Amino acid sequence: MNQKNIRNFCIIAHIDHGKSTLADRILEMTGAVAKRDMEEQILDSMELERERGITIKLQAVRMLYQADDGEEYELNLIDTPGHVDFNYEVSRSLAACEGALLVVDAAQGIEAQTLANTYLALENDLELIPVLNKIDLPNADPDAVLEQLEEVIGIDADEAILVSAKTGEGVKDVLEAIVERIPAPEGDSGGDLQALIFDSRFDSYKGAIPYVRVVNGEVGKGTRITMMGTEKSFDVTEVGIFTPQPKLVDRLSAGDVGYIAASIKNVKDTQVGDTVTDAASPAAEPLPGYRKAMSMVYCGIYPIENNDYDNLKDALDKLALNDASLEYEPETSAALGFGFRCGFLGLLHMEIFEERLEREYNLDLITTAPSVDYMVYQTNGDIYHIANPSDMPEIQKIDHLEEPFVRATIMTPKDYIGSIMELVQDRRGVFGNMEYISTSRVMLTYDLPLSEVIYDFFDQLKSRTRGYASLDYEFAGYRRSDLVKLDILVNGDLVDALSAIVHKDNAYRRGRQLTEKLRKLIPRQLFEVSIQAAIGNKVIARESVKALRKNVIEKCYGGDISRKRKLLEKQKEGKKRMKQMGNVEIPQEAFMAVLELEN
Amino acid sequence: MRFLYVHIPFCVKKCRYCDFVSAEASPEQREAYLRLLKAEAALHRGERPKDGLLTIYFGGGTPSLQTPAQIGDVLSSFRDTFGFAPSMEITVECNPETVSRRCLKQLRRLGVNRLSFGAQSFQDHHLKEMGRVHNSEDISRAVEDAVGAGFENINIDLMYGLPSQTLAEWRESLEKAVSLPVTHISTYGLKLSPLTAWGRLAERGELELPSDDLNADMQLFAMDFLDKAGFPRYEIANFAKIGYPCRHNTAYWLRKDYLGLGLNASSLTGGDLRTVNESDFERYREKVESGVFPWASRENLSADEIREEEIFLPLRMIWGLDIAAFAKKYGSDYFAQKKGQMVKLFDAGLLTVEEGQLKLTDKGVLLNNEVLSALI
Numbered sequence: 001m002n003q004k005n006i007r008n009f010c011i012i013a014h015i016d017h018g019k020s021t022l023a024d025r026i027l028e029m030t031g032a033v034a035k036r037d038m039e040e041q042i043l044d045s046m047e048l049e050r051e052r053g054i055t056i057k058l059q060a061v062r063m064l065y066q067a068d069d070g071e072e073y074e075l076n077l078i079d080t081p082g083h084v085d086f087n088y089e090v091s092r093s094l095a096a097c098e099g100a101l102l103v104v105d106a107a108q109g110i111e112a113q114t115l116a117n118t119y120l121a122l123e124n125d126l127e128l129i130p131v132l133n134k135i136d137l138p139n140a141d142p143d144a145v146l147e148q149l150e151e152v153i154g155i156d157a158d159e160a161i162l163v164s165a166k167t168g169e170g171v172k173d174v175l176e177a178i179v180e181r182i183p184a185p186e187g188d189s190g191g192d193l194q195a196l197i198f199d200s201r202f203d204s205y206k207g208a209i210p211y212v213r214v215v216n217g218e219v220g221k222g223t224r225i226t227m228m229g230t231e232k233s234f235d236v237t238e239v240g241i242f243t244p245q246p247k248l249v250d251r252l253s254a255g256d257v258g259y260i261a262a263s264i265k266n267v268k269d270t271q272v273g274d275t276v277t278d279a280a281s282p283a284a285e286p287l288p289g290y291r292k293a294m295s296m297v298y299c300g301i302y303p304i305e306n307n308d309y310d311n312l313k314d315a316l317d318k319l320a321l322n323d324a325s326l327e328y329e330p331e332t333s334a335a336l337g338f339g340f341r342c343g344f345l346g347l348l349h350m351e352i353f354e355e356r357l358e359r360e361y362n363l364d365l366i367t368t369a370p371s372v373d374y375m376v377y378q379t380n381g382d383i384y385h386i387a388n389p390s391d392m393p394e395i396q397k398i399d400h401l402e403e404p405f406v407r408a409t410i411m412t413p414k415d416y417i418g419s420i421m422e423l424v425q426d427r428r429g430v431f432g433n434m435e436y437i438s439t440s441r442v443m444l445t446y447d448l449p450l451s452e453v454i455y456d457f458f459d460q461l462k463s464r465t466r467g468y469a470s471l472d473y474e475f476a477g478y479r480r481s482d483l484v485k486l487d488i489l490v491n492g493d494l495v496d497a498l499s500a501i502v503h504k505d506n507a508y509r510r511g512r513q514l515t516e517k518l519r520k521l522i523p524r525q526l527f528e529v530s531i532q533a534a535i536g537n538k539v540i541a542r543e544s545v546k547a548l549r550k551n552v553i554e555k556c557y558g559g560d561i562s563r564k565r566k567l568l569e570k571q572k573e574g575k576k577r578m579k580q581m582g583n584v585e586i587p588q589e590a591f592m593a594v595l596e597l598e599n
Numbered sequence: 600m601r602f603l604y605v606h607i608p609f610c611v612k613k614c615r616y617c618d619f620v621s622a623e624a625s626p627e628q629r630e631a632y633l634r635l636l637k638a639e640a641a642l643h644r645g646e647r648p649k650d651g652l653l654t655i656y657f658g659g660g661t662p663s664l665q666t667p668a669q670i671g672d673v674l675s676s677f678r679d680t681f682g683f684a685p686s687m688e689i690t691v692e693c694n695p696e697t698v699s700r701r702c703l704k705q706l707r708r709l710g711v712n713r714l715s716f717g718a719q720s721f722q723d724h725h726l727k728e729m730g731r732v733h734n735s736e737d738i739s740r741a742v743e744d745a746v747g748a749g750f751e752n753i754n755i756d757l758m759y760g761l762p763s764q765t766l767a768e769w770r771e772s773l774e775k776a777v778s779l780p781v782t783h784i785s786t787y788g789l790k791l792s793p794l795t796a797w798g799r800l801a802e803r804g805e806l807e808l809p810s811d812d813l814n815a816d817m818q819l820f821a822m823d824f825l826d827k828a829g830f831p832r833y834e835i836a837n838f839a840k841i842g843y844p845c846r847h848n849t850a851y852w853l854r855k856d857y858l859g860l861g862l863n864a865s866s867l868t869g870g871d872l873r874t875v876n877e878s879d880f881e882r883y884r885e886k887v888e889s890g891v892f893p894w895a896s897r898e899n900l901s902a903d904e905i906r907e908e909e910i911f912l913p914l915r916m917i918w919g920l921d922i923a924a925f926a927k928k929y930g931s932d933y934f935a936q937k938k939g940q941m942v943k944l945f946d947a948g949l950l951t952v953e954e955g956q957l958k959l960t961d962k963g964v965l966l967n968n969e970v971l972s973a974l975i
Contacts (some may be wrong), residue, residue, distance in 0.1 A: 526947040526969065549815035551968040554787050554836035556915060558604055558851050559865040562873055562898060565907055571972035583943065 001074040004184045006255045008076045008213065010093050012121060013103035014111035014470060018133040022103055022165040022174075023077060029171055030063035030075065032243060060199070060211055060257055061244040067179045075178060076257035078198060078213075080117075086345060087474060088293065089325075091120050092198045092273045095289055096213035096257065099127040099182030101174065102155075106132040106140035106162070110148050110437065111470035112411045118153050127182050130155050131174060136164040144438070152437040185215075185255030193217030193225070193278040195252070195260070196287050200270035202321035206237070206261040210270040213257050215287060217278060220251035225262060228286040229274035234262035267324045293325035295343025296404070296475070297350050297454050298387035300331060300368035300497060301357070302339030304577055304588060308363060309338045315361035316340060319353065326353065331388065335497040335581055336366055336591075341388055343373075347454050366579065366588045368497045372451045375402040375478055390496040392485045395536050401501075402478040404450040407432070410461065412469035414442045419464045427452035428481075428503060447476055451501070486511055488518070489532040489539075493582050497591055511541040514593060521590045524548035529584050600646045600868070601653040601684070602850040603677065605636060606861030607662040608880075611697070615730040618792035620863040620878045621660040632861075632880075633669055635887045637676045639860050642892060644680050646858065646868075651682035654847035656690045661717075663693035667705035674709055688713055688752075688846040695741040696733040703748035713845070714745050715783075718755040721775040722768050725761050730796075735775070742779045752843060754783035759817040761789055762797075762806050769817045770824070777828040782843040785836050786821045788814055815965055822961050833917045835964055852912045854905075863895075871900045907975040914971060919958035940973045 013019040063075045080093045094100065100121045104114055121128055130149055132142050146157040161177060163170035187194075195212040202208050219225065223236045240248045241258040252258045264270055272293065275286035303312045320326045327343035344350040350370060357363050373387045377399045386392055408429070412420055414436070424431075424446050432445035448457075453473060461469050484507050488498035498518075502510050511533030518531045522545050533541040556564050578585040609624045609632075610617075624632075655677065657670070670691065677683075690713040691706060703714075720726055721735040733741075738755070745753055755776055759769045776784055789808070791798040800806040809817070822832055830838040834852065837845065850857055859866045863878035877883040877895040886893035900908070906929055913920040926933070934941065944950040949963035949970050963970050 526943070526949070526966065548966065548969070550788075550811055550818065550965045552788070552818075552835065552965055553968060554790075556835065556851070556912075557848060558857055558859055558867070559863070559875065561851065561908060561912070562865075565904060565911070565975075568907070568911060568968065568972040568975055571968060572975060575972070 003187075003189070003253070003255045005071060006074045006076065006185055007099065007178050007182045008078065008097045008185060008255070008257055009099040009101060009178055009182055010078045010080050010097045011101045011103055012080060012090075012094070012114075012117035013133075014105070014108075014113040014117075017103050017105040017108065017111070017114070018165045019103050022101070022131070022133060022163070022171070023079065025165050025168055025171045026075075026077065026175065027061065027063065027244070029168075029175065030065045032061060032063040059244070060242050062241045062257065065175055065179070068176055069179070073179050075175075076213075078257065086349070087116070087120075088291070088345075089199070089272055090117065091124070091289065092196065094120050094124045094126060095287070096196050096198045097124075097126060098185060099129065099178065101131050101178075102128050103131045103133050104145055104149070106135045106142045106145050107137050109141075109145045109441065110152055110411065112409050112443075112472040113470060115152070115411070115443070116409065116472040116474075128155065129174070129177050129181055130160040132160050132162050133165050135162045136167055136169070148438050148441070152443075187214070187216040187254030189216070189218055189254040191216035191254070192281050192283040193219055193223070193276065194283045194287055195219060195276040197227075197270055197272055197274045197276060199272060200267055200322075200324060201259075202267050203261075206263070208264040208267040208270045208321070209259050209261050210264075210274075210276065211257075211259050212252070212276055214252045214254050216254050216283070218251050218253045219260060219276070219278070224279040225260065225276050226279040226282060227269060227271070227274050228277055228283070229271055229290050229292075230269050232264075232269050233279045234264050234269075236260055236262045267321050271324055293345065294475070295325075295327050295373070295387075296346055296450060297344045297370045297372060298341055299344075299350060299370045300333060300336065300339055300388065301328075301342055301354070302333065302336040302366045302368075302497075304364040304366055304579075306337050311361065312340070312357070312363055312365070315357055315363060316342075318361075319356060323353075325349070333368075333390070333497045335495045335579060335586075336368075339366075343387065364577065366497075366591050368591050369500060369593075370454050371501065372404050372449075372454065374483070374501060377401070389485055389499040389501045392499075392501065395484075400480055401483045403481045403483060403501075405447050405476045405479050406450050406453060406473040407476040408446045408448050408453065408471060408473040410444045410446070410469055410471050411437070412442055412444065412465050414440055416465040416469060417442055417444070420444060420461065420469065423457075423460055423464055424448065427457060448473070449479075449481065449503075450475075484535050486514070487534045488514060489530075489534060490518075490522075490581055490584050490586065491530055492532075493584075495581055495586070498593075507535055508540055511535075515541045515543040517593045518590055519543040519545055521593055522584070522586060525584060527583070600643075600681075600856045600858050601648045601650070602847055602855055602857035603652050603655045603681065604847070604857060604859040604864055605655065605657045605662075605673070606659065606859065606864040606876075607657055607665060608632075608660040608862045609664055610659070610661045611664065611694075611732055612730065613796075615728070615796040616789060616791060616798075618795050618798075619660065629665065629669070631884075633665070633673055635884055636673055636860050639887050639893060640677055640680045642887070642890065643858055647681050651684035652677065652687065653684050654688045654690070654850065656692075656847040658692050660692075661694050661697060662691050663697040663702075667702050667709060670706065670711070671709045683710075690715055690754075690845070690847060692717065693741070694731075694733060695737040698741055698744065700744040700748060703745050703750070707749045712750065713752040713754070714750050715754040715756065715785075716741060716745075718776070719758045720761065720764075720768075721772040725764065725768070728762065729758075739775075739779060742781060746780050751782070753781045754785060754845070755779070755781050756785045756787065757821075758787050758789055759821065760809050760814045762808055764809055764817075766813065766816060766820065769820065773821060773824050773828075777825070777830065783837070783839040783845060784825060784830055786818070786825075786838070787836055788818060818965055819961060822964065831917070832964075835915045835967060849916075852916050854908060854912060871905060873898045873900060910975050911971040914957065914959055914974070915967070917958070919953070919956035922952070922955050922957050934974075937974060944970055944973060 011019045060078045065073045065075050078093045078096055080090045149155045150157050161173050194215045197210040197212055199211040226233045238261045239252045240246050273290040277283045303309055316328050325345050328340045331341040373385050377383050378397050379399045429446040429448045435443045437443050482504045483501050484504050486500050486502050488495050515531045515533050528547045529545040531543045532539045578587050608621045610621045689711045691711050692715045694717050718738045723734045757772055791801050825838040832838050833844045856867050862883055865875045867873050874894045874897045876893045883893045951958050951960050
């Protein structure tokens with residue numbers, strides 16, 4: 001295809017604004033996917049993604065479109081993940097495009113993610129095509145939303161296209177706008193190879209396969225390539241495009257979007273954001289913007305049955321093949337035995353990962369409450385990171401601690417400002433800015449400790465605003481905080497997996513809440529169980545679970561015997577699912593208790 | 600097979616805590632049911648024991664609603680089908696209000712030699728709330744009449760853990776029970792199925808039930824009180840004067856084969872086949888009339904399941920489990936493997952060993968699910 005007839009674009013939208021439905025309609029209309037073959041929302045192919053209605057791993061697809069000007073165009077749609085955890089991936093997808101469809105729900109208007117994604121798109125010099133979706137809804141208010149677009153983002157309302165992705169109305173106009181307004185890619189096919197990796201997959205036959213946008217030069221079978229970030233080299237075995245099924249082609253040239261197979265064993269060698277170049281004549285510079293994926297949230301993952309450790313390790317190895325952003329390393333807990341400390345891009349990434357482990361690998365797991373990565377400054381000058389609260393040194397050795405902060409953008413109807421401010425202050429938020437984006441909607445900016453955001457912040461925000469507020473955040477660096485390690489002792493024994501790092505001002509409240517919660521979660525046992533919360537040697541809260549006195553089936557005659565036997569077997573199985581701490585049996589829910597504390 | 604259970608699923612009215620298969624019925628329905636019982640027994644004629652039946656137990660429902668003539672009729676049919684051993688225990692469960700002195704005399708004459716009264720409580724307000732038809736005077740009268748009719752082996756059932764029941768009331772019920780000429784007492788804590796009237800109330804939080812601790816106190820009190828009154832405990836829920844444990848129920852705990860006739864009755868055959876009859880009358884009737892066993896389910900017990908039962912059933916009884924005999928059958932390392940758990944149970948005072956028998960202590964009786972699930 002002639003380079004001037006290529007259009008590379010992506011779709012950016014707040015969650016639920018109809019990105020996937022619009023993508024489906026576009027695929028259908030260009031004939032890339034016949035309607036009858038279409039699985040609803042084809043780009044979200046992972047089962048979990050479809051269940052949760054969000055895109056986690058992005059995809060790309062090439063379509064051919066016969067435009068009204070009589071020419072045929074190659075349209076490359078690069079899908080972007082729809083969640084704040086994957087912001088870096090989004091930014092790399094955007095960097096692979098020249099234009100973006102900015103989809104806004106005509107009923108809901110601009111949300112936090114709309115804005116964040118728009119800024120990202122503008123940073124990458126993308127041509128924005130505003131698309132007002134869901135105009136078929138009875139409560140759609142296109143005029144008000146257009147006004148917001150003009151005021152907040154500075155987009156000319158006349159440029160917006162009104163669409164109902166559901167009925168297909170206006171989708172043809174979108175395709176024409178893509179051809180007319182988005183510039184053709186500029187690169188030089190004769191230049192040195194520079195291809196941007198925006199995603200990767202692992203294929204058990206072909207190895208790790210980077211998905212790339214070729215910016216300059218060409219790549220084909222036989223090219224020896226070098227990854228400029230990791231400095232590893234490989235021989236290309238095939239290149240291809242997505243239709244959306246992978247299809248072999250001879251070469252990928254400047255402007256093309258496709259995949260490169262080069263017998264790459266490890267997905268870590270195909271880092272998103274890295275630049276692929278030709279080993280024989282390498283480009284002088286990598287493409288800008290590469291950084292290594294950064295874990296924001298950590299948790300311990302342990303098998304309930306100790307002999308499942310190897311199965312867990314296998315499962316982690318396999319899942320990591322497809323997830324370059326996953327970090328994990330073995331760790332040991334006195335309470336939980338052998339397991340792994342795993343690092344994730346965010347809480348959603350973590351939850352999805354845990355669910356996949358349990359669902360796809362059929363593992364029974366205990367996960368500890370999530371933690372962030374703290375910086376410890378010791379009195380002797382040592383400085384290091386800890387991602388597991390139980391790694392914290394004794395109080396006497398600590399000079400001070402730093403914790404990661406994020407800059408959070410919250411968009412909300414103005415009626416909820418008070419309620420949100422209360423929430424954010426409660427979470428140690430530092431006010432940044434407040435801006436009216438329309439007469440009724442406000443944008444609040446706060447700096448918040450990440451540790452406060454990863455608990456139930458988003459749920460709280462949603463419940464306090466009846467679902468109307470939206471949230472986006474980005475990493476804003478480390479800051480010094482007055483933090484302490486809160487320990488939990490059960491019958492006098494420290495349960496390391498329950499330790500948490502909390503702000504000093506919240507320690508007493510947390511300690512009380514946690515002991516109370518544990519009292520409810522730990523079943524009555526043959527003897528009284530004491531539960532204490534402590535900072536260092538100082539006990540700050542205590543509760544006790546009274547001894548169990550009666551658990552008996554009295555009637556056991558002919559017809560009752562099998563039922564009684566099954567009940568005893570069930571009770572025996574139930575015990576297996578608990579962790580033995582000394583003499584005390586602790587159910588797995590207890591290890592997540594800290595997550596469910598109410599503020 | 601020398602132990603026969605006969606289920607009579609009819610009651611005057613349903614009690615508010617009852618989840619047994621029972622219903623109100625017309626005299627014609629009862630007559631029809633007895634015909635089916637005889638027909639079902641005939642299906643088992645091949646299992647006739649060489650030396651005859653040792654026990655027959657009429658349970659319910661309210662078996663005493665049947666006329667003595669009807670009971671005599673089925674008994675003679677069972678005698679024809681299975682034969683009777685020279686010394687038998689034949690029990691009929693009775694509700695105190697359903698038996699007259701005359702009818703008790705007739706039952707005794709038919710060979711019935713043990714009665715089990717569903718007394719439940721000696722406080723009239725509890726009896727009324729439970730939906731029982733009788734009052735506390737009916738109990739005393741029925742027991743006296745039974746003795747007058749020639750019965751010397753009499754059980755009464757008592758319940759504790761009733762809504763708003765106090766320990767003092769429970770004590771009073773136990774005192775009244777032992778003051779009567781009875782030989783056997785069974786005590787049951789109230790357990791509510793959600794399918795019962797009380798169960799539904801409890802789920803909605805509208806029933807004031809005693810706490811777990813009070814329930815534990817009541818059970819412990821009963822064990823202590825009855826022992827001192829000359830009714831030592833011989834099974835989790837059963838107390839008897841020396842020489843008067845129920846032979847029929849003991850057969851269950853010793854894992855003897857038994858045959859159950861009637862709706863929802865269960866049987867154990869050959870030590871490893873447990874069957875349960877249909878609980879729906881029409882389905883039961885169809886199967887019996889077409890000459891097939893009226894089973895709703897059958898369970899072939901595995902070797903592991905049989906071993907589990909051979910652990911928890913003997914431990915329910917005061918004599919406990921014969922460690923040497925068990926080790927001979929299942930290997931001496933079975934309990935060795937559970938050493939850690941057993942030490943914990945010994946330390947907690949729930950389990951003990953006396954003269955080679957593994958036994959539950961009184962405290963262990965209250966926590967027997969904890970102990971037994973650790974041992975199986």
